[in-house]
Amino acid sequence: MTHGTQALDQMRPPYPTEPGAGVYTNKLGMWVFLASDVMFFTALIGSYIVLRFGAPGEWARPGAVLNVPLTGLNTFLLICSSVSMVKAYAAIADGKKYFLRKVPGKRMQDGGLKFWLLVTIICGAGFVGVQLVEYIKLVGHGFTPAGFREGSLLAEHAAADPIKYGLTAAGLYGSSFFTMTGFHGFHVTCGVISMLYLYFTKVLPEKYSAQDYRGIEVIGLYWHFVDLVWIILFTIVYLI
Amino acid sequence: MTTPTTTHVRPNYMRIWLYLFVMTVAEVTLAFELPVGRNTKLILLLILAIWKALLVALFFMHLKFERWRLRLIFIVPLPLAIILVTTVIMEKVF
Numbered sequence A: 001m002t003h004g005t006q007a008l009d010q011m012r013p014p015y016p017t018e019p020g021a022g023v024y025t026n027k028l029g030m031w032v033f034l035a036s037d038v039m040f041f042t043a044l045i046g047s048y049i050v051l052r053f054g055a056p057g058e059w060a061r062p063g064a065v066l067n068v069p070l071t072g073l074n075t076f077l078l079i080c081s082s083v084s085m086v087k088a089y090a091a092i093a094d095g096k097k098y099f100l101r102k103v104p105g106k107r108m109q110d111g112g113l114k115f116w117l118l119v120t121i122i123c124g125a126g127f128v129g130v131q132l133v134e135y136i137k138l139v140g141h142g143f144t145p146a147g148f149r150e151g152s153l154l155a156e157h158a159a160a161d162p163i164k165y166g167l168t169a170a171g172l173y174g175s176s177f178f179t180m181t182g183f184h185g186f187h188v189t190c191g192v193i194s195m196l197y198l199y200f201t202k203v204l205p206e207k208y209s210a211q212d213y214r215g216i217e218v219i220g221l222y223w224h225f226v227d228l229v230w231i232i233l234f235t236i237v238y239l240i
Numbered sequence B: 001m002t003t004p005t006t007t008h009v010r011p012n013y014m015r016i017w018l019y020l021f022v023m024t025v026a027e028v029t030l031a032f033e034l035p036v037g038r039n040t041k042l043i044l045l046l047i048l049a050i051w052k053a054l055l056v057a058l059f060f061m062h063l064k065f066e067r068w069r070l071r072l073i074f075i076v077p078l079p080l081a082i083i084l085v086t087t088v089i090m091e092k093v094f
Helices: A025-053 A068-093 A113-141 A153-160 A167-203 A214-239 B013-032 B038-060 B068-075 B077-093
Strands: none
Touching: A025 A167, A025 A214, A025 B068, A025 B077, A068 A113, A068 A214, A068 B013, A068 B038, A113 A167, A113 A214, A153 A167, A167 A214, A214 B013, A214 B038, B013 B038, B068 B077
16 A cells, blocks of 8 residues: 655645536536526527628628727726636635735735735726726617617717618617627626625635635636636627 | 545646737737738637637636536537527528
8 A cells, every 4th residue: 555645736626526527516516507608698699690690781890889999998807807816716725815915025915815806806896887888878879779869979970871880780789789798797797796795704704715715716617707708799799 | 545646737827818918909909900801800800719718718717627527517518509509590591
């Protein structure tokens, strides 16, 4: 019989796993939920493709109606939140429960779980805030789920250049745009609320440790999935 | 006695973030600034989007380091998704 110390695997948290999938129950549950969410967003994207290519006229050109630079910035914000989420995961896996701590010999302070999760929450809330501002501006300019509002600025522009603004397909464009981005925004909002709950009930009272940080890993999976979906939606809805 | 296990070292997350940032800038530049044909642009944008999504799934969601039986949970819906979209498109075409 040989005895030895098991090598530390930084990517495998030290909890007992369920036989079969080889992961603990909460994580397996989240993966099954994400698999079902893949199908949900596929249905939305599939409908969008069918509506777009079966539309009676040309779809609005990219950037004609939507504010792409603003959304590009928002995409960057969501990517940053994904990095801060994974940094939060790495911090607690290393047992760093603190907010910020001075490291000898380094100019920058070292961030712990409390710091990185707060950054994630702020970035996520920022994303939802920018999306709300975008919606308010779009509706103000006359772009609604039913198309261009009569007498609005966008309706005037569309009347002057119907090809660029996709006048004949404006209703389909509006309904699919608000449905897809709206459902994604709802997912982000749910994520932010869940992280806030974890922050106040588990992270601040320091209930997570290097031995048990399942909640952080599971919410992290959800958050990265939301980021992944946005990467696809941004390309399909805003750039193509 | 311990069974031999594969060890994984944590990836450089900031490098992945840099790739994602560069690719996002490339996407926006490609969509609005570069004089490329519509179909070429479409294909390049989709490749960039899938590449970014893969980076997130593999390194942030740690799929690269998971066991195959867990990866399958995420992979299995993808062909189903393709079948769903193709079927809906076919119904529209015919």
